Amino acid sequence: MRAVTLALMLAVALPVAGPALAVQPHEMLDDPALEARARALSKGLRCLVCRNENIDDSDAQLAADLRVLLRERLVAGDTDEEAVAFLVDRYGEYVLLNPPATGVNLLLWVAGPAMLLAGVGIAFATFRRRGQVRAEELSEAERARLTEILKE
Template structure:
């Protein structure tokens, strides 16, 4: 029994360690300046791989992600600020490249749609319950005399 529990614990730890995202940055991409490399890693975490959809370019092994990582590092070496690098990549690839889209412009509708729909659904549910509560209750009429006689005939048969 102890061996079985040990194997379960060991398998769980292996699964946890294997599920940690691996960074796909290749050794030839790493900048010599540690400060610039740290900035590049931070920027790469916020940029979406256009091939893998919900992976950052820091985690993706796709060729396009590698090209974006190199582009970010190239811009940093040229002296761009973090905002300038992000703006350059967004201008080139569109706002979809951001893992956390901005809330400005037309995106505010996307951010607000969920809470607005929740409020509308809650209001509709409230109105439905109020109307149902206030609806006149139909009197549960018993059987008429003819219906009772017919029921008795059916039961007697």
């Protein structure tokens, strides 16, 4: 019973503690204000290895490199926008977890809901068409039989 309890406690604790261990102590800045800015910015930057995980939570080496690069830019005096723009220029808009809905990205933002609406429309039309009884497709004998069945 103790082993089961311990296993359950570990299963609950490890996912919670994992992201906190991603940023290594040697990566952190001495200035708390700069470190807070770096943490806030890195929450919006995507790990290029892990996909939908921000660089702050990722243990990938590339994410660590991006965290260090971001901190170097902030120490060099870049504003938040300049530091993020530097990474976007270098890695493309894919590095942003929430890219702006402009240009080609607008097509990607609209494509999902448009496909969903088209699918719902097609499904509605298909089910509606299936539900209609087409009397013109029945022969005289079939119509007579149908009338008998409906009277019973």
